[in-house]
Amino acid sequence: MNEFELIQKHFAGWDIPGDQVSLGIGDDCALLRVPEGSHLAVSTDTFSEGVHFFKGTSPEALGYKALAVNISDLAAMGADPLGFTMALSIPDSNADFLKDFAAGMRKLASRWRIPLVGGDTVRGPLSVTVTVLGAVSEETALRRDRAKTGDRIFVSGPLGGAAYGVWARYRNIPETRETASLFYRLDYPEPRLDLVPLLRRLECRTALDISDGLLGDLSHILRASRKRAVLRLGNIPHPVFPEGLLETERLKMILAGGDDYELLFTLSSDNAAKYRKLRQENPELPVLYEIGQIEDYSPDVSEIFFEDMPVIPAELTGFSHF
């Protein structure tokens, strides 16, 4: 049994219905149905040991995260998942590794009903490339170039936890009960596909997932939409960090740390008000955090301005054009 047969064995037991799959793995191509009126959304990410994850990361976390960061791209596009392909490079054929790797991937694939429809396995340094496929209509696609002046800027959850995990692992600072959830954010980020129906209802048109850090990713929206942003630092959600961190380190984690894979998006002020009303009536709706507002572009002022932090620490200015 070769590696891919081994993986298929671990993947084959999955209970993923996948009515959209008309021909699965085993022929020259898999065949998928794309719902009528929908566009195909496609994204590829590679995940390599030593570059994208620390040597020694558990195989389960690796399998989970390689798929998670790709599903996050579907969420950021407002797309419904159709399937994914995977190219796995592993140094040797290790049945235990493959079992745990597949189990990590399976967690997410089952939850979001996204079947594996193709793959390749080669011998080489540990690395995973996932290509994810989804469906979205042209009207509801969440693009970077649709932000409008007056739009409210939101994030979908606390920022900086995963960045703390990276920071601590570089320094060999061990996990404690207090920081376990921050390390967990790094290894098992939650792609926010759960938000897609709510964002459609709120007529959201502009979003991305925060993979490089809030400031850098907000910059992508501002440049694509030719706008600027005014933020309120005090409104940006973040986890409780352990004591003893320098204020600039903390700010860097919140504003420039990636890897949390929360969504950054904008809503018109009417739809922002609609959300507040909806949530009052339905307290079980997800919390969306309003952190600022889109304004007209002007060459004379900074691209991103903080109402409550007029002087930006020098350590942060590399992440955007202040």
Added chain:
Amino acid sequence: MNEFELIQKHFAGWDIPGDQVSLGIGDDCALLRVPEGSHLAVSTDTFSEGVHFFKGTSPEALGYKALAVNISDLAAMGADPLGFTMALSIPDSNADFLKDFAAGMRKLASRWRIPLVGGDTVRGPLSVTVTVLGAVSEETALRRDRAKTGDRIFVSGPLGGAAYGVWARYRNIPETRETASLFYRLDYPEPRLDLVPLLRRLECRTALDISDGLLGDLSHILRASRKRAVLRLGNIPHPVFPEGLLETERLKMILAGGDDYELLFTLSSDNAAKYRKLRQENPELPVLYEIGQIEDYSPDVSEIFFEDMPVIPAELTGFSHF
């Protein structure tokens, strides 16, 4: 400029219209239109130095072939190309390498109008993963499990040239004027997307591309369709090999050599006759080589039988169930 920006620079100048691309590289996902009534065909292949190509293969050949073997999967499925994504791992940022690599890929991408719609570049050992996307209707998809008793078996071109190239490179046998075209077959295989319209016209339902060797790949069809095959060795096309090869080496190249990426397919006897008539009227139609016939499966006789070679050399029996 990072590697991917460099590649995009080389790829951006391409004249690939791609009306099917409604949103290209640069957002969380690319968005593609899949024609109504068509299924999405998807396939992934990884191409690694030392495993899939010899160290020292020219960057141009590498870029060409990494895309060629994937386009070949679309051809083998009878699909029209929509686009592809690429994940490239390179040891260092080398502008010359990237320029030549992109030029090799561009050759094919332009010819078949298949735009790059996503990608990722990481630092690591040389390796390319391509995921190719195409469109095909359920009725005209070329599957492995559709061969019928009485179908005629065809191949689309000479077999064994690329296998000679592999054989000679392992032995450091240099290229000569006589063998240049065989080495060329190895480095620059021609994906047979040109045959898709003709195969549709001939109501072909069963095909694959010969990547592992005729016998092994024919086995895939026979098992998926629960059939056996009777072949005529003398009808199997092959290039002129240099003198001095052992007969078993020659046979192994023709019957068990992969890498030529010709198509193996079946036609009903009516459609086989129709092809012969069509070609008589239109001599410019591609040559299709009839090499045998599909028969009922029987547990008592070999899966593949040669009319004109009743005793199979032992070196070949590993490639199929004789």
